[in-house]
Amino acid sequence: MEWNYQGDRGPDNWKTICSAFYQAETESLQSPIALDDNQTNLTSSQHSLRFDYNRTLFESSFFNHTVHLSPKTNEKVNFVTFNHKKYFLEDLHFHLPSEHEINQESFPLEFHLVHRSVKNDLLVVGVTVLPSERPMNTVLAVIDEKALHPRIAERGLTVPIELKRLLPEKKQFYHYTGSLTTPPTSGPVEWIVFRHQTYMRQGLLQAFKRNVGKTNRPLQPRSGRPIYLSDC
Ligand SMILES: [Zn+2]
Numbered sequence: 286m287e288w289n290y291q292g293d294r295g296p297d298n299w300k301t302i303c304s305a306f307y308q309a310e311t312e313s314l315q316s317p318i319a320l321d322d323n324q325t326n327l328t329s330s331q332h333s334l335r336f337d338y339n340r341t342l343f344e345s346s347f348f349n350h351t352v353h354l355s356p357k358t359n360e361k362v363n364f365v366t367f368n369h370k371k372y373f374l375e376d377l378h379f380h381l382p383s384e385h386e387i388n389q390e391s392f393p394l395e396f397h398l399v400h401r402s403v404k405n406d407l408l409v410v411g412v413t414v415l416p417s418e419r420p421m422n423t424v425l426a427v428i429d430e431k432a433l434h435p436r437i438a439e440r441g442l443t444v445p446i447e448l449k450r451l452l453p454e455k456k457q458f459y460h461y462t463g464s465l466t467t468p469p470t471s472g473p474v475e476w477i478v479f480r481h482q483t484y485m486r487q488g489l490l491q492a493f494k495r496n497v498g499k500t501n502r503p504l505q506p507r508s509g510r511p512i513y514l515s516d517c
Pocket of ligand 1: 378
């Protein structure tokens with residue numbers, strides 16, 4: 286079903302588009318939410334998180350209004366282990382501006398690393414991004430600006446990514462349970478959102494703005510659910 290980020294088929298109306306979207310939005314706690322240090326459950330904050338990420342070839346595509354990169358290999362070489370359970374990376378995509386808010390701050394871009402366990406449970410890692418004039422220390426540098434154009438991205442360009450370098454240097458993270466942020470916004474999804482940002486050079490950020498544009502779902506109610514703050 287066709288949906289959008291504004292107009293009649295914008296986020297406020299997603300649940301009216303079809304019964305599957307309605308069900309997804311009403312039957313699970315939704316994402317994104319505002320994350321705030323003052324509202325985290327510090328008492329039970331020791332969640333274990335480990336990244337096993339390697340340099341991998343990704344293939345680009347363009348759907349759900351944004352650029353996606355998916356691993357070209359079917360081998361499960363990239364995964365996170367969260368509370369002793371493995372989730373395998375299957376997709377990397379971008380939202381502008383950020384979807385999550387961190388300590389009342391919004392950021393120009395947020396990317397999502399979507400993982401799935403063998404039992405089909407979802408875990409998404411969210412990383413917020415700031416512009417920087419210094420040489421980029423993340424591998425997003427390898428994405429050619431032209432490659433972000435929808436018609437070029439959907440041709441399936443091959444992009445090598447050193448995944449570890451996409452993550453912020455400081456590894457403090459929030460954890461909460463929510464949903465996908467695009468229709469059907471089904472859950473549960475285990476969310477890991479880094480408290481610190483990573484950096485992208487201004488030119489690349491501008492290219493994202495030109496080619497992808499506004500692709501963020503508004504904040505959803507927290508509805509009393511716990512938010513944990515932990516260190517990797
Ligand atoms: Zn996303």
